[in-house]
Amino acid sequence: MKPIHKSAAARVEVNRAGELEAFVQVVDRGGFSAAARHLGLTPSAISKLVARLEARLSVQLVHRSTRKLQLTAEGQLFYERGLRVLADLDEAERCVGAGAAPRGRVSINASIPFGHRLLLPLVPRLLEAYPELQVDVVLTDRVVDLMEERCDIAIRWGKLPPSDLVGRLLGHTAQAIVGSPDYLARHGAPTTVEELARHNRLGSTYRRNVPDWPLVVDGRAVAMPVVGSARASDGAALRLLALEGVGLARLSVYHVLPDLRAGRLVPVMEAFNPHELEPLHAVYLGRPGRLPARVRAVLDFLAANADFEGADRVPAPAS
Structure with a gap:
């Protein structure tokens, strides 16, 4: 048997969820045509996905006839397991997708002065607003590498140099x-x-x-x-x-x-x-539209609650 090329194998792996979804819909809808209408595909495309699934498993999952479709014993077992897999996949997408509720751990780095003056006083309100978040606050005057140190957000002052980081302006200080x-x-x-x-x-x-x-x-x-x-x-x-x-x-x-x-x-x-005036930014890796809900929630909270009132000018000496 001719070995599958590595890139071809990768394509097969990528389509496993699509094959499973097609198979489950064929069973649920009672046929290839009904499954195709539900998924917005052609009956031929659905048939190919199920056939490819059977070829990869080296087992027949459904008996096909002009009048009805019947599951094999192996098909019934795979259908029951497949329902659980698709439910778990839906739940995973809900947990991390753009519409997910903010939950999980967020690591925030800041310099010691800005950490004490800006960040730490906001943590109680942040956790009250998002009770399913856990926050790691790392205060250091060393400029950390966000990717290397697995840091989600860093608070940085001054003009941002060209980099892969995206900056969210928090305020200005004189x-x-x-x-x-x-x-x-x-x-x-x-x-x-x-x-x-x-x-x-x-x-x-x-x-x-x-x-x-x-x-x-x-x-x-x-x-x-x-x-x-x-x-x-x-x-x-x-x-x-x-x-x-x-x-x-x-x-x-x-x-x-x-x-x-x-x-x-x-x-x-x-x-x-x-x-x-020196700007202060919350910087992060990645594109704004593809941020995890937990990171986006913290960025929005900091931008809305960082209080820089009066910091953009030097007040007159106290009398």
Whole structure:
């Protein structure tokens, strides 16, 4: 017997569900013509599907005659098992299809500051809205590979580089140079670039960090090197250093908005702030129209509930 070519075998495997559906409908409808009308195929196509199924199984499933169709013993057994297989297939499609209720585990990655400020406060409401979801929250300032680390969604700030990732915009945040009232009382609030150069400027060891602070002087872009006595790996740690009066830090307004409103941190050098907005995205792999219901539900929830009100500008110092 001539062996089946690998690609041909693959085509046969792909059509197994179609063969089974055709066979079950022939039995349920009492004939090939009725099954063809139900499935929107020709009687000849239905006959070929059932014949191919019998050839693959090397057994006759139905006795054909001009007057009636009768199942063989093997056909009756295969029909009963086939009904269960098709029911399981329908259930599987309902579970993962576009109209499925969100259920299952969703892995979400975020930087430590955005995780604490944005993501974690939303988790209780997310799980209340979708009780059949389970959420894995992974906070790290390392940029993860979503495919390699089996991560469904990542929260990322800044402009997205070209990649296979799709981004869902969550909001924008301004940036500000800030210091604590205690630090400013001891060292004075800088009002010129020359004065800023004499201050302790706290830096970041984050790999995407820009080593200079952007300023605008007389309409020209100026880069202020970040030189100071301390650095930190993430914005949350820089915020704590600034709150403790160690030095000045340039931070996302979104991270420090409550501190600015309460007067725990004070913005400085606002006359030189370029007022550039940083976007924040929820990124994911795949096409928007083919997302699992569990991932789509989380993306929609984040987009609807991420609160960036007031983060797109630097508030005036608290009185």
